[in-house]
Amino acid sequence: MTDVVVPPIAGSPAGARRRRSWYRRNRIALAPWLFLAPALIMFAIYVVAPIFQSIWISFYEWDGLGEAEWVGLRNYEDLLYDDRFYTSLKNNVIWLVLYMAAVPAGLAVALFLNQTVAGIRVYKSLFFFPFVISQVVVGLIFAWFYNPNFGIVGQVWEFFGARPPSILGDERYVTYGIIFAGLWPQIAYCMILYLTGLNNVSPDQVEAGRLDGARGWRMLWHVILPQLRPATFIAVVVTVIGALRSFDLIAIMTQGGPYGSSNVLAYYMYEVALSEYGFRYGYGSAIATVLFTIMLVYISYFLWRMWRDEREGR
Amino acid sequence: MKHIVKTAVLGAATLAMMAGSALARDLVITFDDLNPAPKESFEWVIEQFKAEYPDINVTTNINDREAHKTAIRNFLSADAPDVTSWYAGNRMAPFVEAGLFDDVSDVWEENGFDETLASTMPSMTIDGKQWGVPYTYYQWGVYYRKDIFEELGLEEPQTWEELLEVSRTLSENDITPFTIGTQFLWTAAGVFDYLNLRQNGYDFHMDLTAGRVDWTDDRVRATFDRWNELMDAGGFIENHATMSWQDALAPFVQGEAGMYVMGNFAVAAMRDAGLTNDQIDFFQFPVIDPDIPNAEEAPTDTWHIPSNAQNKEDARLFLAFVARPDIQTEWNKRLGQLPVNSEAEVGDDKFLQQGFEVLNDAAGIAQFFDRDAPAEMAKAGMEGFQEFMINPDRLDRILERLDRIQERVYE
Numbered sequence: 001m002t003d004v005v006v007p008p009i010a011g012s013p014a015g016a017r018r019r020r021s022w023y024r025r026n027r028i029a030l031a032p033w034l035f036l037a038p039a040l041i042m043f044a045i046y047v048v049a050p051i052f053q054s055i056w057i058s059f060y061e062w063d064g065l066g067e068a069e070w071v072g073l074r075n076y077e078d079l080l081y082d083d084r085f086y087t088s089l090k091n092n093v094i095w096l097v098l099y100m101a102a103v104p105a106g107l108a109v110a111l112f113l114n115q116t117v118a119g120i121r122v123y124k125s126l127f128f129f130p131f132v133i134s135q136v137v138v139g140l141i142f143a144w145f146y147n148p149n150f151g152i153v154g155q156v157w158e159f160f161g162a163r164p165p166s167i168l169g170d171e172r173y174v175t176y177g178i179i180f181a182g183l184w185p186q187i188a189y190c191m192i193l194y195l196t197g198l199n200n201v202s203p204d205q206v207e208a209g210r211l212d213g214a215r216g217w218r219m220l221w222h223v224i225l226p227q228l229r230p231a232t233f234i235a236v237v238v239t240v241i242g243a244l245r246s247f248d249l250i251a252i253m254t255q256g257g258p259y260g261s262s263n264v265l266a267y268y269m270y271e272v273a274l275s276e277y278g279f280r281y282g283y284g285s286a287i288a289t290v291l292f293t294i295m296l297v298y299i300s301y302f303l304w305r306m307w308r309d310e311r312e313g314r
Numbered sequence: 315m316k317h318i319v320k321t322a323v324l325g326a327a328t329l330a331m332m333a334g335s336a337l338a339r340d341l342v343i344t345f346d347d348l349n350p351a352p353k354e355s356f357e358w359v360i361e362q363f364k365a366e367y368p369d370i371n372v373t374t375n376i377n378d379r380e381a382h383k384t385a386i387r388n389f390l391s392a393d394a395p396d397v398t399s400w401y402a403g404n405r406m407a408p409f410v411e412a413g414l415f416d417d418v419s420d421v422w423e424e425n426g427f428d429e430t431l432a433s434t435m436p437s438m439t440i441d442g443k444q445w446g447v448p449y450t451y452y453q454w455g456v457y458y459r460k461d462i463f464e465e466l467g468l469e470e471p472q473t474w475e476e477l478l479e480v481s482r483t484l485s486e487n488d489i490t491p492f493t494i495g496t497q498f499l500w501t502a503a504g505v506f507d508y509l510n511l512r513q514n515g516y517d518f519h520m521d522l523t524a525g526r527v528d529w530t531d532d533r534v535r536a537t538f539d540r541w542n543e544l545m546d547a548g549g550f551i552e553n554h555a556t557m558s559w560q561d562a563l564a565p566f567v568q569g570e571a572g573m574y575v576m577g578n579f580a581v582a583a584m585r586d587a588g589l590t591n592d593q594i595d596f597f598q599f600p601v602i603d604p605d606i607p608n609a610e611e612a613p614t615d616t617w618h619i620p621s622n623a624q625n626k627e628d629a630r631l632f633l634a635f636v637a638r639p640d641i642q643t644e645w646n647k648r649l650g651q652l653p654v655n656s657e658a659e660v661g662d663d664k665f666l667q668q669g670f671e672v673l674n675d676a677a678g679i680a681q682f683f684d685r686d687a688p689a690e691m692a693k694a695g696m697e698g699f700q701e702f703m704i705n706p707d708r709l710d711r712i713l714e715r716l717d718r719i720q721e722r723v724y725e
Contacts, residue, residue, distance in 0.1 A: 064387060065412035078722070083715065148553050149564075169555035169704075257497060258555035259701040276383050277684070277693030279408075 051292065058285035068282070075286035085287070088263040091175050092244065092294075095264060098179045099186060099243035103235045106190025107228075111220075113191070114198045124195065131188035139252030142181035143168060168254055171261035178249050178262060186242055190235045197231030198224075233305070240298050244291065265291040341628045342395040344375045346382035351582055355648035363635055370628050390414040394620035396629040402437040402448060402614040403681035404523075404688060409618075410440045416619040416626060419443045421633050430655045431637060433673075434614050437681055446618035447637045452578040452651040453669030454504055454611035454682075459572050460595040462489060470597040474512075474540070477600045478547045484572045485548030492550045493571035495562030496703065499696035503683035505575050506699050507611050509544075510537045512602040516609035516678030523686040525724030529716035535709070540602060542706055555700060563587055575599070577613065581665050582650055596665050598672050607677035613685060614654065694719045 023030070058075055062068035079085050113124050130138065148154040148164040157164035167177040201224060209223040225232070247266045250256060256263035256271060263271070265287055271277075273284025345356050353376060364372055375395065377385060386398065390409060400406055409415045422428055422444045428435060434448045463469070463480075466487060471477040481491035496502045510519050514533050521527045522534065551565050560583060565571040567587045574580065584594050598608065617636055619629045635641060642653035647661035652670055660670045673679065684692040698712040 063408060063412075065391070065408055065414065081718070143556075147556065166553040166556055169553050171704075254556075255497070257499070257697075257700070258704060259697040274384065276380070277689040279387070279689065 054285045054292075055289050056285075057281055058283075058289050060282045062281045063279045064281055065279075071282065075283050078283065079286055079290070084260045084263060084268060085265075087260060088265045088268040088287075091262065091264045094175055095179055095182075095243040095246055096240065098176070099182065099239050099246075100236070102183050102186035102190050102239050103232065105183070105187045106235060107194050107232075109187060109191040110194035110198060114195065128188050128192055130185040131192065133185075135185065135248035136252050138181055138185055139249045142177070142184075142249075143253045146177055168262075169258055171258055174254060174258065174262040178246075178253055181253065182242075182246060182249050186239060189238065189242075193231050193235045193238075194228060197228045201227045237298070237302055241295070244295055244298075265294075339370045339625065339628055340373065341370050341397070341625055341632065342373045342375070343632065344377065344382075344389070344395040344398040346377050346379050346399045348376055348378050351649055355645055358648060359636065359641060359645050362641065363632060366635070367628070367631065370631075390620050391622065394622035394624075396619065396623040396625045397632050398618055398620060400446065400616055400618050401681070401685055402434060402446070402616050403685040405681070405685045406445060406616070406618065407440060407688075410445050414621050415445045416621050416623065417443045418446060418619060418630065418633060421447065421630050425634050425637065427637055430639070430657055433656065433679065434654050437614060437679075438616065446616040447633045448614045448616045448654040449636045449642065450646050450649055450651045451612045451614040451654055451673075453672055454508070454575070454577045454613075455599055455669070455672065456597050457574045457576050457580060457584070458595055458597065459566065459569065459589075459593060461593045462569060462572050463595075470595075471600045473600050473604075474602045478543060480572075481544065481547035481549070489569070490551045490565065490571040491548040492544075492573050492575065493562045493566045494550050494554045494575070495557030495559045496554045496700045497556055497558050497561075499693075499700055500682070500684055501559050501562070501576075502699035502703060503692075503696045504577070504611065505541070506537070506695075507680060507683050508575065508599040509540050509602070510534070511609045511611070511680065512599060512606065513537045513540055515606040516680065519609070519680060520678075520686065523683065523691075525688075525691070525720050529713045529720060534713065538702065538709055538713075541702070545703070545706060550703065555704060577611075578651060578665055578669055591664065596668050608672075608675065609678035609680060610673055610676040611682055612652075612673055612676075612679045613682045688723055691716075691720060691723045 057068075059070060059072055060068040061071045061075070109127055113120065113127060117123075145151045146153050146167040148157075148166045153167065154164035165173060167173045205223055205227065206219070209219055214223060245266050246264055247270065250262060250264060250267045251270075254262045256267050260268075269284045269287040269291065272287060273279070273281050278284070343360070345353075347353060347356070356374075356376070360372060360374055364370070382399075386400065386409075389395065390398075391414060400409075406415065422431070422435075427444075427447065431438075431448060434451070435444070438444045438446055438448060458470075462484075466483055468480050468483060469476075471480050484491045494501050494505070507519065510522065513536055518527065518533060522529075527534070551562065551571055554562065559576070559580070562574070563580070563583055566574050567584070567589060578596075581594070585591075598610075601608065617633055619626055619633065623629055636645070637655055639653070639655045639657035639659075642655045642658040643660075646653040646658070646666075650661070650663065650666070652660060652666060652673065660666050680686055683695060687695060694716060698716050701712055702709055
């Protein structure tokens, strides 16, 4: 495109010239939107639209094959009387609370590994290893651990002369057993976040703190942790999201059993909408909508904080 | 840009060519079992079919059994094969009602299947029409460790009292009477079906799975009472909720459990695990009420033509082919199951012979809990059975819950 500007000639078509000049005048404002457009369109089609579509389906009864039938709020009404739904909701809360243990545990491991010893990189990568392997593998390994007949838990119990519990077969222990398995990779994830954060801790402040006599816990609490705030924030967010969408482990280890007692909303939704005995898409969508609402609370908080931090940063 | 257009045109041309060649007698067949015996015997049948119809270009897809159950919903409407395997009874009803299976009554009529396949005709019929053809079924019953029974001087129990007695004797000798793995739920339904069929009879069982009887009915409670008696007599292995049916074979093979309520497909797995014919045997589930004629469980596997199939003409040839007596005879010999066609011969395996007798004398044939009841009811019911096996004292709560679900499912 040439930038040779033709001097305006009297009597030339004014409209065309004004339009071109409008674009010229707003080019800087428009350019970012043009660059953003592909991503925005993709996001709208593959993320935003399905959300509304899913909410829309939750007002129907539909088996995925025949005609969908409008039932209004009945799917939500059914949820109110559904024991399985409450079990799943309760388990989701347990997941949220206990999964948080991954954050301090990750910090502890990161602090432990943040030293210069020969071969520290090897140790770091070994600690990071559980996050790299697939959740399916984690689930299988822990299912074997827990097996009362040949698993290590059974062996230990028998060594002490006790009868081993069936962790995955007992409604009292099953959710905790799965969460424990989930913590293993999640701690590794938090650890890596903190390790990168620790790289950015300014040595000057540590030095200054040391001169002022801060050591041990006081140093950690007043000097190190404030500088790790961004890392903590991200670690909490990914852990919350991880807890809410816990799915793979449950699918591998118990399929929500025994009799639905280890279900969480994400898996229950899948079970109702897509599994062998499911295909109630409306009901599944209603569960998805509830789960989405819960997540929305965290997402809004997350966005609000980002917005606030950015405004302060300026 | 020019390049993209070119590729698109090329793609369209290829597609058109593929569509063109589909007219040249291509037959796509989708089968749903990757286990060694079913897969090999299916491949044998395809070889026979090709030899008989050399003009037909047969393509086969073999899916994993569980994956097939989900995939079929997509491929029936999106990219249908010409023939697909599936199950009889209520399991095919959603596809029939959605118009995704072709009416194949003409195949039945032309080949006289209403005579030769009469035993399964009711479970292939919806709205007075047939929607597929059966190729195999198999009996359920109690498989037991013959060597252990002989060692303890036990005999095959014929009545409920005898079964309880056998169970007690086994328990006293530190052998758990029954092995079972309920992680995937359906195994528990096998036990429930038999208890209910023996306690209340075939018609009652069908009424229950069709939603015409309440779960809190006293007769259903009586069935659960029997179940309780069985558990009191030693019952089932511990930790069954974390085991699949294959996992549950281990205690049976190691001699820690004596009996297994199962379908005949388990025999192959038992033999693979090292048990010989002298160590395993079969008996019909014992009589509870002598006034009630024995009905049996015999899930039927079937072939169907999707409504969106490209080549329905040759698909019909295939359906007629797989229901033929000679094919069913040889196929089921290789499969280790029973042919449906009454003119076919049963393999000389002792389990098949016995199963054939049992099914011939049956007062009624149930498909299985999760094929007789609608999907949602089946799932809730089987979860209830599992919960009952772990917490028998919760029976009231379980039955009330099932009633609530029943009310919604069958409205």
